[in-house]
Amino acid sequence: MTEQRGGGQMLDVVIIGAGVVGCATARELSRYCLNVTVCERAAEVGQGGATKANTGIVHAGYDPMPGTLMARLNVRGNAMYDQLTADLGVHMERHGTLVVAFSPFERAHLEELLARGQANGVPGLRILDHRELMELEPNLSPEADSALFAATGGAIEPYELTLALAENAALNGVEFLFEHPVRSVKPISGGWRVEAGERLLETRFVVNAAGLFADDISRMAGAGGFHIRPRLGQYLLLEDRADYDVQRPLFQVPTPMGKGIVVSRTPDGNIIAGPTADDAQDKDDLATTADGLARVLTGARKSIPRLDTRQLVAEFTGARAVIAEQGDFLVEQGAAGFFNAAGIKSPGLTAAPAIAEELVLLLKGAGLDTTSNPAFIPTNTHVPLFRECSPEQQKRMIVEDPRYGRIVCRCETVTEGDIVRAIHRPTGARTVDGLKFRTRAGMGRCQGGFCGPRVLEILCRELGLDPLSVTKCGAGSEILAGRLRPEGENDA
Amino acid sequence: MKTEYDLIVIGGGPAGLAAATAAYDQGLRDILIVERDRFLGGILNQCIHTGFGLQEFREELTGPEYAQRFVDKTLEDGIPFLLDTMVLAVRPDRTIVAISPKLGRLELHAKAIVLSMGCRERTRAAIMVPGTRPAGVMTAGTAQRYMNVEGYLPGHNVVILGSGDVGLIMARRFTLEGARVNAVLEIMPYSTGLTRNIVQCLDDYGIPLLLNHTVTSVHGGKRVTGVSIAQVDDYRRPVPGTEREIACDTLITSVGLVPENELSKTAGVQLDPITGGAVVNQRLQTSVPGVFACGNVLQVHDLVDNVSEESQRAGRSAALYVQDKLPQTLRSIRVVPASGIRYVVPQCVDVTEQTETIKLFMRPSDVFKGASVELRTDSREEPLAKFRRSRLTPGEMVVLTVQGTVFAAVEADILVGVKVL
Numbered sequence: 070m071t072e073q074r075g076g077g078q079m080l081d082v083v084i085i086g087a088g089v090v091g092c093a094t095a096r097e098l099s100r101y102c103l104n105v106t107v108c109e110r111a112a113e114v115g116q117g118g119a120t121k122a123n124t125g126i127v128h129a130g131y132d133p134m135p136g137t138l139m140a141r142l143n144v145r146g147n148a149m150y151d152q153l154t155a156d157l158g159v160h161m162e163r164h165g166t167l168v169v170a171f172s173p174f175e176r177a178h179l180e181e182l183l184a185r186g187q188a189n190g191v192p193g194l195r196i197l198d199h200r201e202l203m204e205l206e207p208n209l210s211p212e213a214d215s216a217l218f219a220a221t222g223g224a225i226e227p228y229e230l231t232l233a234l235a236e237n238a239a240l241n242g243v244e245f246l247f248e249h250p251v252r253s254v255k256p257i258s259g260g261w262r263v264e265a266g267e268r269l270l271e272t273r274f275v276v277n278a279a280g281l282f283a284d285d286i287s288r289m290a291g292a293g294g295f296h297i298r299p300r301l302g303q304y305l306l307l308e309d310r311a312d313y314d315v316q317r318p319l320f321q322v323p324t325p326m327g328k329g330i331v332v333s334r335t336p337d338g339n340i341i342a343g344p345t346a347d348d349a350q351d352k353d354d355l356a357t358t359a360d361g362l363a364r365v366l367t368g369a370r371k372s373i374p375r376l377d378t379r380q381l382v383a384e385f386t387g388a389r390a391v392i393a394e395q396g397d398f399l400v401e402q403g404a405a406g407f408f409n410a411a412g413i414k415s416p417g418l419t420a421a422p423a424i425a426e427e428l429v430l431l432l433k434g435a436g437l438d439t440t441s442n443p444a445f446i447p448t449n450t451h452v453p454l455f456r457e458c459s460p461e462q463q464k465r466m467i468v469e470d471p472r473y474g475r476i477v478c479r480c481e482t483v484t485e486g487d488i489v490r491a492i493h494r495p496t497g498a499r500t501v502d503g504l505k506f507r508t509r510a511g512m513g514r515c516q517g518g519f520c521g522p523r524v525l526e527i528l529c530r531e532l533g534l535d536p537l538s539v540t541k542c543g544a545g546s547e548i549l550a551g552r553l554r555p556e557g558e559n560d561a
Numbered sequence: 562m563k564t565e566y567d568l569i570v571i572g573g574g575p576a577g578l579a580a581a582t583a584a585y586d587q588g589l590r591d592i593l594i595v596e597r598d599r600f601l602g603g604i605l606n607q608c609i610h611t612g613f614g615l616q617e618f619r620e621e622l623t624g625p626e627y628a629q630r631f632v633d634k635t636l637e638d639g640i641p642f643l644l645d646t647m648v649l650a651v652r653p654d655r656t657i658v659a660i661s662p663k664l665g666r667l668e669l670h671a672k673a674i675v676l677s678m679g680c681r682e683r684t685r686a687a688i689m690v691p692g693t694r695p696a697g698v699m700t701a702g703t704a705q706r707y708m709n710v711e712g713y714l715p716g717h718n719v720v721i722l723g724s725g726d727v728g729l730i731m732a733r734r735f736t737l738e739g740a741r742v743n744a745v746l747e748i749m750p751y752s753t754g755l756t757r758n759i760v761q762c763l764d765d766y767g768i769p770l771l772l773n774h775t776v777t778s779v780h781g782g783k784r785v786t787g788v789s790i791a792q793v794d795d796y797r798r799p800v801p802g803t804e805r806e807i808a809c810d811t812l813i814t815s816v817g818l819v820p821e822n823e824l825s826k827t828a829g830v831q832l833d834p835i836t837g838g839a840v841v842n843q844r845l846q847t848s849v850p851g852v853f854a855c856g857n858v859l860q861v862h863d864l865v866d867n868v869s870e871e872s873q874r875a876g877r878s879a880a881l882y883v884q885d886k887l888p889q890t891l892r893s894i895r896v897v898p899a900s901g902i903r904y905v906v907p908q909c910v911d912v913t914e915q916t917e918t919i920k921l922f923m924r925p926s927d928v929f930k931g932a933s934v935e936l937r938t939d940s941r942e943e944p945l946a947k948f949r950r951s952r953l954t955p956g957e958m959v960v961l962t963v964q965g966t967v968f969a970a971v972e973a974d975i976l977v978g979v980k981v982l
């Protein structure tokens with residue numbers, strides 16, 4: 070890190086994409102004395118792709134075929150999660166996962182998964198009979214026959230992890246550029262020139278972690294070689310209730326009809342059901358469909374019959390980045406000094422820290438100088454949200470900063486203090502969605518109906534924005550369309 | 562700060578203010594109102610249209626004017642209130658936990674509590690409208706707040722889903738501000754809004770009301786670019802071939818109000834699965850002794866005048882409870898909705914030594930022309946009471962005033978049903 074950042078100077082690594090893979094890689098690289106910049110087309114960390122919309126399961130690793138990169142990185146990634154979440158102050162619920170069989174015939178498949186898991190080196194796998202299963206998950210359908218229990222499986226909030234990775238990377242010197250879509254990647258002497266938004270970056274190495282668009286980026290760099298198709302997964306998110314609550318992710322044994330629908334509990338306490346798996350063409354169309362949501366509901370009720378749609382809080386779609394030509398993750402040097410992390414579909418969230426390690430190894434092999442950064446701080450200062458604190462702590466917080474005494478989002482008990490802090494953290498929130506994912510303001514029953522106007526007001530005040538320029542998720546998604554009173558009169 | 566009160570009223574909207582001032586008139590003095598907003602008056606502060614108070618004051622007032630009547634009475638009576646103070650929990654022992662920037666975290670205790678937290682709007686997500694999730698989709702109440710309180714226009718080219726009253730009012734409001742309102746869509750064969758609002762807010766402005774229609778998909782990546790709409794069949798399923806697209810930048814939803822009962826749950830109050838509010842007797846007392854509920858937190862009213870009347874009863878009852886003057890209950894009669902009726906509030910009537918007139922509030926489950934609402938018991942052929950109505954519709958609440966003798970005469974559940982004449 071000898072030169073000053075700025076015009077024309079050579080960076081060490083440019084990472085394209087601030088999803089979980091890009092952010093994990095950024096954080097991994099921040100252990101070394103390097104100039105690293107992350108370019109992201111979306112307005113916020115983890116908001117541009119699959120990282121925002123997935124099931125949030127920390128997979129144990131019995132699913133991928135033995136010998137694949139996916140199997141190795143899944144199992145390795147899973148093992149890294151305890152340390153990672155402890156360092157970053159991220160909440161993980163590791164109560165195992167279950168694959169449920171609904172007939173003795175399906176039980177045979179559990180044996181197959183068990184064998185596969187053992188071949189992949191997954192610890193803590195066990196088949197449970199009906200009685201043991203119902204003790205663990207009393208709301209499960211009585212039709213459930215047996216299940217594969219994977220002790221190392223868990224659940225996490227993907228955006229929470231990704232934000233924490235980005236924040237830690239930023240703390241350790243990584244630069245993030247949001248709303249900077251990469252338009253070209255061209256070889257220059259000793260490296261690459263990356264055109265991102267209005268910036269031209271010169272760098273020795275490029276890491277392509279652009280999710281669904283990794284094929285386009287690879288083609289820009291002249292590496293090419295693969296095509297990515299979106300495979301859409303639709304979800305229902307519900308408030309929890311005692312008669313359909315679950316304690317851990319519940320998979321179903323795949324049938325000829327499909328891979329089955331997962332019902333899981335997010336660490337924030339919602340029940341999530343999904344995803345469907347439908348191949349699509351348009352990478353930017355994340356619409357839910359009546360048919361898709363109906364399939365999620367029917368599938369989910371096979372496991373948890375009492376799921377109640379009156380408790381719905383949201384429906385959404387995520388897109389898996391599927392490489393047309395192969396089933397495995399693609400983590401490779403696609404051209405000299407240009408690296409791909411492509412086709413990172415499920416279990417990519419779980420594997421992300423291991424993918425980052427793998428990429429750093431490849432970069433090292435290509436000559437990246439990995440002198441340790443003596444100032445590297447592996448931990449984030451975790452400032453808990455108001456609602457997570459004890460009554461005594463809450464008292465103190467309000468005394469120290471009265472803004473903690475003002476509830477902005479009533480559904481999720483988010484205070485003004487929480488919101489202001491989320492704005493001013495490293496890589497802080499700039500949009501309504503960014504605040505929602507950081508604090509849960511607007512994520513509850515009323516979906517921002519109540520707190521929306523207040524959140525907007527705080528964003529304006531803290532960032533000096535004009536209300537008309539506040540967006541849901543970046544330019545083009547402005548919330549308001551005009552003024553009804555002359556400017557200035559609103560601030561009374 | 563003082564932590565013990567005779568009565569704490571949670572929510573300073575029309576319901577809370579009516580309850581507090583009625584308790585005052587009943588002789589109670591040690592009252593506290595806790596309100597999370599920066600002003601008293603509740604949702605009415607953003608309802609700047611007229612049409613309030615025709616029953617209560619025999620005058621046509623705007624929402625803020627109507628609320629102000631109760632605010633003035635509260636101030637005259639000198640009833641203390643906390644603003645910017647949110648109640649986070651109510652315990653069954655009538656302790657409340659609240660926070661405020663000024664006062665910090667509070668634990669207060671009361672001999673009686675009135676729950677009057679109002680309601681919230683059902684969202685697009687709650688009714689599973691498929692499509693993308695762009696900016697430009699919001700509830701009518703949120704749009705109302707942006708326009709009437711904050712002073713901003715949420716969009717220029719609007720489709721409204723749901724013909725609830727707030728949606729109808731907002732159709733007019735958008736039009737008056739120069740926005741184009743393409744249509745109001747209603748999935749049912751009838752509007753759930755008041756007839757007067759359909760006439761004054763849609764018909765007068767030439768805005769089409771499409772009954773038996775719904776939005777089948779929302780389009781647009783960042784901001785709404787349009788919606789697909791379709792006609793629906795008797796089972797509310799889209800009819801193939803009727804789908805068409807309307808270009809718009811805003812989708813406003815007005816698809817129902819839901820009582821805001823998170824605190825009632827923490828208090829251990831029994832809830833009615835149909836109303837979403839507490840189960841109460843004619844004194845508005847919930848299943849937790851000393852805890853009363855009124856206004857939109859109890860049942861969604863379509864006229865604030867009814868809210869005021871109901872809440873005054875709650876306030877009086879709470880005062881009598883504190884003064885230990887409530888009459889002894891001899892037995893409780895359940896009031897159960899039967900054919901054609903979705904729910905009845907109160908859900909039970911306590912029979913006492915005194916015979917009192919009882920007001921029953923209910924919503925029909927369908928449109929009926931020339932019908933009567935009848936009270937009967939299972940064992941008797943003849944109805945206990947009969948109320949003729951030329952027209953019943955789910956959009957308009959039915960209020961029956963029943964002689965106390967009807968209840969005094971029976972022991973069993975009373976069924977309330979519609980009989981078409």
Ligand SMILES: Cc1cc2nc3c(=O)[nH]c(=O)nc-3n(C[C@H](O)[C@H](O)[C@H](O)COP(=O)(O)OP(=O)(O)OC[C@H]3O[C@@H](n4cnc5c(N)ncnc54)[C@H](O)[C@@H]3O)c2cc1C
Binds near residue numbers: 086111123126413
């Ligand atoms: C339905 C579904 C369910 C899943 N469930 C699980 C699970 O339970 N457990 C699990 O481990 N994994 C799961 N996954 C997989 C996991 O979500 C992904 O593997 C992971 O999020 C991929 O992260 P990423 O960083 O590679 O991609 P993304 O999160 O898609 O990030 C790519 C980023 O690149 C940006 N970008 C694209 N083009 C450009 C450009 N030109 N310039 C700048 N930036 C650009 C995008 O905006 C985006 O932010 C699931 C995935 C899906 C879709």
Ligand SMILES: Cc1cc2nc3c(=O)[nH]c(=O)nc-3n(C[C@H](O)[C@H](O)[C@H](O)COP(=O)(O)OP(=O)(O)OC[C@H]3O[C@@H](n4cnc5c(N)ncnc54)[C@H](O)[C@@H]3O)c2cc1C
Binds near residue numbers: 648681
């Ligand atoms: C968007 C909208 C528009 C409406 N328009 C009309 C109309 O045009 N005409 C009409 O007659 N009716 C209208 N209504 C119905 C209206 O709600 C009632 O007529 C009336 O306002 C109900 O009074 P309330 O006191 O029960 O509820 P509200 O007016 O909602 O008052 C509840 C009060 O409780 C406070 N509160 C809630 N929770 C807490 C807590 N935890 N701690 C502290 N304070 C709390 C709230 O801030 C609020 O001030 C509308 C309702 C909505 C939601």
